[in-house]
Amino acid sequence: MDKPTSPYQSQPAVIEKIIPETQGIKTFVLKPERPFSFRCGQFAEVTIPDAGEAPFAPSSSCHETERLEFTVQNVGYMTKRLHQMKEGDTLGVRGPYGNGFPLDEFGGKELLLVIGGVGFPPARALLYSLLREKDRYGRIVMCYGARTPADVVYKYQLDEIRRQVEFLITVDRADSGWSGNVGVVTTLLDGVKVDLAESAAVVIGPPVMMKFSTLKLLEMGFKPKQIYLSMERKMYCGVGQCRHCMIDRFFICKDGPVFRYDALKNLPDIWG
Amino acid sequence: MANERYTIGNDLWTNLLEQWAGKFRILAPQREKRGLYLRPVTRENSRSIVYGEVRAAQPLKTFLLPPLEDVTGPPADAAAPVLFLGVKACDLSALSILDRAFGGDFPDPRYQTRRNAGLVVSCDCSDPIETCFCTLVGGKPFPAQGFDLNLTPLEGGFLVAVGTDRGGALLKDVEARLAKVDKSGEQAATRLHEKTEKNVNRRNKEWTLSGSLKNRVSGEWESEAWAKHAGTCVECGACNHACPTCHCYFLDDITQKRLTRLRGWDACLYSGYAVTAGGGTPRPRLSQRFRNRYFCKFKYLDDNYGQCGCTGCGRCIEGCQGKIDMRATLQDLKP
Numbered sequence: 001m002d003k004p005t006s007p008y009q010s011q012p013a014v015i016e017k018i019i020p021e022t023q024g025i026k027t028f029v030l031k032p033e034r035p036f037s038f039r040c041g042q043f044a045e046v047t048i049p050d051a052g053e054a055p056f057a058p059s060s061s062c063h064e065t066e067r068l069e070f071t072v073q074n075v076g077y078m079t080k081r082l083h084q085m086k087e088g089d090t091l092g093v094r095g096p097y098g099n100g101f102p103l104d105e106f107g108g109k110e111l112l113l114v115i116g117g118v119g120f121p122p123a124r125a126l127l128y129s130l131l132r133e134k135d136r137y138g139r140i141v142m143c144y145g146a147r148t149p150a151d152v153v154y155k156y157q158l159d160e161i162r163r164q165v166e167f168l169i170t171v172d173r174a175d176s177g178w179s180g181n182v183g184v185v186t187t188l189l190d191g192v193k194v195d196l197a198e199s200a201a202v203v204i205g206p207p208v209m210m211k212f213s214t215l216k217l218l219e220m221g222f223k224p225k226q227i228y229l230s231m232e233r234k235m236y237c238g239v240g241q242c243r244h245c246m247i248d249r250f251f252i253c254k255d256g257p258v259f260r261y262d263a264l265k266n267l268p269d270i271w272g
Numbered sequence: 273m274a275n276e277r278y279t280i281g282n283d284l285w286t287n288l289l290e291q292w293a294g295k296f297r298i299l300a301p302q303r304e305k306r307g308l309y310l311r312p313v314t315r316e317n318s319r320s321i322v323y324g325e326v327r328a329a330q331p332l333k334t335f336l337l338p339p340l341e342d343v344t345g346p347p348a349d350a351a352a353p354v355l356f357l358g359v360k361a362c363d364l365s366a367l368s369i370l371d372r373a374f375g376g377d378f379p380d381p382r383y384q385t386r387r388n389a390g391l392v393v394s395c396d397c398s399d400p401i402e403t404c405f406c407t408l409v410g411g412k413p414f415p416a417q418g419f420d421l422n423l424t425p426l427e428g429g430f431l432v433a434v435g436t437d438r439g440g441a442l443l444k445d446v447e448a449r450l451a452k453v454d455k456s457g458e459q460a461a462t463r464l465h466e467k468t469e470k471n472v473n474r475r476n477k478e479w480t481l482s483g484s485l486k487n488r489v490s491g492e493w494e495s496e497a498w499a500k501h502a503g504t505c506v507e508c509g510a511c512n513h514a515c516p517t518c519h520c521y522f523l524d525d526i527t528q529k530r531l532t533r534l535r536g537w538d539a540c541l542y543s544g545y546a547v548t549a550g551g552g553t554p555r556p557r558l559s560q561r562f563r564n565r566y567f568c569k570f571k572y573l574d575d576n577y578g579q580c581g582c583t584g585c586g587r588c589i590e591g592c593q594g595k596i597d598m599r600a601t602l603q604d605l606k607p
Contacts, residue, residue, distance in 0.1 A: 007378050008343045008523065008533050052525045053533075054549070076549025092531070207552065233554065234546045236523045239378035242538070243520045243568070244546060247554075249575035254377065268493050272546070272554025 007239055010047045010092030011036075013068065018087055021153040025118065026083055027059065027071040032093055035065035039100030040125040041230060041258050045238045046070060047092030051081035055097070055235045055253070059121030061128035068093065071121035071153060097238040098257045101126055101202070101228065103136075109200045110138035112192065114213045116145045116185050116205025120153050122230060123204050131164055138199075140165040141192055145185030145209065147171065149178045168192070185209060186216040196221045204230040211271040214261060224262035231256050231264075233272060247272070274434050278443070278450040279457050281429040288446050289318055296355035296391065299335065301328040310335075313357070324398035324425045327360040327585055331516035332367060336386050337374070337537075339513075343523070344533040348382040353389035360397055362406050362585040364418040366516030367392070372577040373519055391438060394419040396464060400472045403586030405599055408481050411584050413468040424461040431461050479599045485580065488605050489570040493563070497604035502562035504594030509539030511565065511588035511596075517573065517581045520545075540564055566601065 013036075017029040038044070043057040060069035074083040085091070111130065115123045123142070130137055142161070146152045148171050154161075161167050168188045170181035181188060185205070201222055203213045210229060217227050231252050233245035240254035248267040250256060264270045280288070292298060298313040300321040308328040313321065335354060374383035396414035397404075406413055415422050420439030424431040431453050434440045443450065453461075481488070512518045522538040525531060538545060541561050547553045555561045573581030582598070589597050 006343050006347075006381065006533075008535070010531075047525065047531070049531070050525070050527050053523060076551070079549055206550075232548070234548050236521065240376065241373055241378065241380065241519070242522070243540075244522075244538070246568075246572065248567075249572045269554055269560075272552070 008094070008237070010045070010053075010094040013091050013093045015085055015087050015089050015091060016067070018085075021071060021155075022151050024074045024083075025071060025151070025153055026074075027069055027121075027153075028082070028085070028091075029060075030068045030070070030091060030093065031066065032068060036068050036093060036096070037065050038062050038096035040103075040129045041100035041122060042096040042098045043122075043238070043253075043257060044068070044070075044093045044095035045097070046082075047094075048078050048082045048085070049089075049091070051078045053092075053236070054078045054082075055238060057122035057125065057230070057257070059124045061132075062125060063128070063132065069121075071118065071124075073118045095238060097253050099255070101129075101258055103129060106130070106200055107136050108138065109198055110194050111140045112194055112199060112201040112217075113140070113142040114185060114189065114201060114203045114205075114217070115142060116209035116213070117147065117151070118153070119204030119206070119209075119230070120144060123202070124154060124157075126202065127161065127165065134164070138195070141168070141194070142166070143168045143170075143185055143188040143192065145170045145172065145188070145205075148173050149175050184212070186212055189213075189216050189220060192220075194220075200226050200228060202228045202230070207232070207271045224265050225260055227261035229259050229261055229264070231259055231270075274436055274440060276434045276440065277453040277458075278432045278434075279426065279429060279453050280432050280446075280450055284446055284449055285429060286318070288443070289313070291445060292355055292442065293318075296353050298355045298357055300357035301325075310356070321358065323358050323395045323423060323430075326397055326399055326401050326404065327363055327587075328358070329587075331514065331585075331587065332356060332359065332363050333370060333516060333519060336370065336383055336390075337519060337521075337535075340534055340536040341382070342532050343382065343535045344531060348385040350385045350389045353391065354386070355391045355393060357393045357395075358423075359392050359394040359415075359419070360585075361394070361412055361415040362404075362583040363516050364392065364394055364415050365411060365579070365583040366585070368418055369517045369573060369577055369579055369581060370519060372579075391420045391442065392418070393421045393423065393439070393442070395423040396425065396461075397468050397472075398425060398464060400468060400475060401586070402475055403589040404472050404584065405476050405479070405586055406584035407469060407472045408476055408479060408599065409485060409580055409582050409584040412465070413472050414465050424464060426457060426460050431457050476599070479603055481599070481602050485570050485582075485602065486574050488602065489566050492605040493567075495605055497601055498563040498566075499559040500604065501596055501601040502559045504596060505541065505558060505562055506593050507541050507543065507558060507561075508593055509541050510591035510593065512539035512541060513537055514587035514591040516583060516585055516587070517569070540568065566598075 013030040013032040019027040059071040235245040236242040240251040245252040299310045301308040374380040419435040422433040569581035
């Protein structure tokens with residue numbers, strides 16, 4: 001294996017399959033040239049030809065290194081270009097970067113996953129890891145909020161997920177076919193009872209959702225050190241140099257992206 | 273040979289410089305219309321090198337981390353080492369920040385190649401200018417460390433201090449003709465140091481920035497000084513680009529025959545600096561971006577690399593279109 005001459009050198013990864021998830025969200029199944037090892041919660045820098053690079057956390061299991069999956073919402077310049085790619089096209093990947101979820105700290109605990117929107121993809125990677133050694137953990141409860149029923153991802157997997165964890169779902173705005181909960185994801189938390197002393201919560205989603213979910217968890221009695229946040233900021237290098245992703249002294253790309261809330265709680269403007 | 277101190281006369285110095293010119297690309301300060309600029313030393317301009325005075329206009333990052341560079345192309349050329357001549361204490365201090373930033377867990381091979389192959393022959397300041405404020409941020413106008421060789425201008429020559437073995441090796445061919453510095457040489461150097469330091473202090477006597485600047489900035493997140501002093505900022509990024517320690521960069525891909533990944537200097541004052549795909553940014557207001565620069569300089573860089581991110585070189589003051597003076601902003605923060 002050639003050692004990359006530059007830390008910015010990506011390896012080619014062919015798009016084997018594209019799974020349309022919703023109107024604006026697709027899952028890209030990539031076959032990297034060389035196996036890509038990572039821990040769940042880590043991320044990769046994905047090269048989109050003629051567009052640039054963007055950081056994404058794989059939505060696939062970290063125990064599968066031959067294939068990588070990224071579930072991406074079409075929201076900006078690069079994700080738009082990514083959505084125009086076809087099966088058989090070649091992307092680039094480099095990484096993995098960041099710390100990933102501290103599964104050892106989760107051992108023996110009840111886990112409450114509070115997930116919003118395209119926070120589900122990295123949460124799915126986490127679920128794959130948790131369920132592989134389910135006996136290590138206590139109950140697993142996942143609360144997932146999407147904007148509308150049409151924005152729900154992995155619909156084809158939800159039954160399977162429901163069989164293995166306590167799965168609660170809500171949408172901000174319902175449509176005529178929706179009979180489930182309506183409201184933001186924090187409204188689901190009212191119905192969740194956990195053994196506070198032996199629990200950990202994981203929050204992944206857009207900034208506003210993460211802020212209010214964290215506040216709600218604190219209100220429920222979670223201590224800051226029991227809340228794990230997967231943070232996001234603008235990012236280029238992924239290796240703690242370019243300084244775009246900083247929250248105070250922390251590099252999200254290197255010190256994170258997973259932070260315990262007690263490390264961040266006294267810092268200003270963390271929800272950016 | 274490190275820590276040795278010699279005196280060298282002008283004739284021998286000229287000899288030595290000619291020898292070095294055969295092995296290195298020497299960059300040294302030359303006087304131009306608008307100040308001192310680092311330029312390649314040639315046979316024609318070697319006698320007009322400005323050794324002392326004050327730092328040159330360009331920070332060293334210009335050469336170690338070029339403003340725009342293909343980072344997926346051929347590696348940096350170790351066979352073309354640069355000898356930086358006449359580097360001042362403020363810029364040496366900045367180098368130690370860059371060394372940490374580009375030498376940590378993911379060392380940057382281009383920076384490393386240039387830095388390891390290159391040499392630094394620094395020089396004491398003799399004529400600080402009105403924007404100099406190294407002594408306000410804990411510095412001195414003469415280097416104590418971080419150089420291969422350091423020069424102190426003396427009557428008829430220099431006092432040469434050896435900082436590293438590689439610096440000592442630069443003197444090998446003339447070693448026999450060097451004199452160990454005597455008492456009067458040391459006294460002359462001390463006199464210059466004291467005089468220059470007093471000069472810097474005199475230029476900064478209106479500022480009373482006592483105590484830790486890190487604490488001074490850290491405690492003032494909510495200060496009105498940020499918006500006040502950002503009032504004339506035009507977001508040009510000159511302070512970022514002129515700063516010897518600012519090293520934020522963007523990456524941009526261009527695909528022609530092959531993928532070309534460009535690394536370029538970015539500026540945290542730009543409104544688009546931290547904008548994410550969805551259009552959000554943690555610092556939508558200019559005053560927030562302005563404040564971030566001070567927090568980065570005086571708190572975050574110190575947290576990351578154990579060193580104040582401001583060296584007092586004053587380039588940000590000199591380059592500012594809005595006449596913003598970092599010292600005035602700091603002064604307005606409560607101690």
